[in-house]
Amino acid sequence: MGRRSAGQVFGGVALAGVLVATVAGCGASAGDDRHPEHRAFALRGHTLTVDSDDSALEIVAADGNKAGSVAVTRWFQGSVVVGGDPKVTWAMKDDRLVLRVKCSGIVADCSAKHRIEVPRGVVVKVEDEDGSVVARGFRDALSVRTADGSVHVTDSTGPLELRSQDGSVRAEVSSRRVRATTVDGSVRLELGAVPDLVDTRSSDGSVSLALPHASYRVTTSTGDGSVNVSVPRDDSSAHVVSARTDDGAVTVRTVN
Template sequence: MSVRTVRIHRPVAVLGAALAAVVLLSGCGASAGDDDDPEKRSFPLQGRTLTIDSDDSALDVVAADVDEVRVTRWFEGSTVLGEDPEVTWAMDGDTLQLRVNCDGFVSACSARHRIEVPREAGVRVLNKDGEVTAEGLRTAVRIRSDDGRVTVKDTSGPLELRAADGAVDVVDVDSRRIDARSDDGRVRLGLRTVPDRVEAHSEDGAVSVDLPDGAYKVAASSGDGSVDVGVKRDDSSTHIVNVRSEDGGVEVN
């Protein structure tokens, strides 16, 4: 396994308890967008599917004309009380591991990674804290975010998307099979191609599905909200759309 660790050292200073309290209460945070000199690294991909295992980082996953996995990292971090922040990246087989350690008593860290993957590679993302965006992928994509929005654009492979706490947005896709679910957030799907099967569910949020012209076998319901189905319905259709919100409106148009 190839591992690189970056340590960000804070200036040596004597800070009183009063100053630490001010910093703590001020709510000042770090922003990865302030990093004007991002680091870059390439990793070989062993296998046909890349797994991205990340925590505490926003992720942008894009298809590119590359033979390896190329990663660009933006990071800003500081601590007043506690250990210096650490940010690491490593490839273990077909799994890219991205970690941010920011455990100081008074600390602020922000990370963002852009991950370019070979066009023929499948992608699986497990992100514990941070939004995930995927774009331009032509193979199967599976994404789970425990805390953050999931956005997918311009894809054509099967999609399996989960957000435990955040919205799910699918924009201008040709994917023929989509399974999108949020435990706490809206689900919004926009398709350019008539799909074979769509599953769209939210426990707490509105659900909307925008479909191309066609006839669909639709099951749409809401535990607490309005239901509007504007597409042509045909119970014998092989194009199946199941939409459900436990608490929110439902639209299929």
């Protein structure tokens, strides 16, 4: 082995010290961004797809939002010790809002959050590869899919289709049609109106439904867990409820 100079040894030790210090202090939080950016994007139609790769999302149907315009607020914190500077981009392509985070290198630590305000009368579809999704206020159809993160919807009456690959799915809404699925996590729904259809499924987690007083056509199944159904049951009811899990408890009860 060749001999290394004292400068090379010192440089290696110094770099190692920087990396250790950075790792010890890592944990970027978008909430620490005190100066978020704001931008409005024109929306010509009545549908919007939110396409995000690595960000927490808050989607709001807002009465005060200008028709034909989507208002976006962005919070971002990030650092990369060795590699390119982290950055975030946003762009509207037809009816698709594309949100991207670039954060790669040695000891890369980034966090992004977007709040998206959508005018009433717009059907929204959310596709998030990595991040939680919170949504509220929707009278029109809302579809949410996240590969890694939780989904939580409140104060909505429009049809819902909610899916997570790895995270819980929750909703406190008055929607009459709800489909909620997760591969790894629990499903929790509380409905303020008698639904026409509720279809829920978890591969690994409990399923709990709280429904207004009515008679329901209920189907339940679990591979490993208890089943407790306390709502009135009627196999001829027009109100159809399905609650299934491969591993976990199933509860279908009347809202207190």
